[in-house]
Amino acid sequence: MIAVSTGAIFARLADAPALVIAAYRVGLAAMILTPLALWKVRREIYHLSRNDIILSIISGMFLALHFASWISSLNYTSVANSVVLVNTNPIWVALMTPVITGERINRTSLFSIAISVVGVGIIGAGDIVTGNAALWGDFLALIGSVVFWFA
Numbered sequence: 001m002i003a004v005s006t007g008a009i010f011a012r013l014a015d016a017p018a019l020v021i022a023a024y025r026v027g028l029a030a031m032i033l034t035p036l037a038l039w040k041v042r043r044e045i046y047h048l049s050r051n052d053i054i055l056s057i058i059s060g061m062f063l064a065l066h067f068a069s070w071i072s073s074l075n076y077t078s079v080a081n082s083v084v085l086v087n088t089n090p091i092w093v094a095l096m097t098p099v100i101t102g103e104r105i106n107r108t109s110l111f112s113i114a115i116s117v118v119g120v121g122i123i124g125a126g127d128i129v130t131g132n133a134a135l136w137g138d139f140l141a142l143i144g145s146v147v148f149w150f151a
Contacts (some may be wrong), residue, residue: 008083012074022067055068063151070144081123085141090151091116 007025014021037045048056051138066086091113097103105113120142127134 001012008074008079011071018072018075019068022071025071026067028062033059043127059151062147066144066148068128069140069147073137073140074122075137075139077127077134080136081127081138081142084123085120085138086148088142088145090118092146096103096149131149 011018011025012020014026064149070086073086094105094109094113098105124135124138127138
């Protein structure tokens, strides 16, 4: 929890291009988790189907897009705006659920989404004063949120 909560701050403080920071973040996690996964669930890994492997690769590509766009957003907008916007993925899940599963969104969820959209609008409006760079950062953070849904 601490690592996830402070990730944006450390990414902002790092003196490296956004894609390098993203690669380090994922690479270090892979170095830690791969031996543990091989130790704990080796049999399941070796029995993955071809389709499972393809879906994992596609998911990894979307995760890479998530990190690339989100960490890039930190070069343009504030850490607070970036983190709030990249964590709007529950909105995208709620909006895509009816399309994928056919389930309806209840009134409470719709109301919550509306409040969230107003909040995103307020963040964007505040960045209009700051300039186009901040809006670009906000947009990149939103892209990071949307593509995370596919990961």
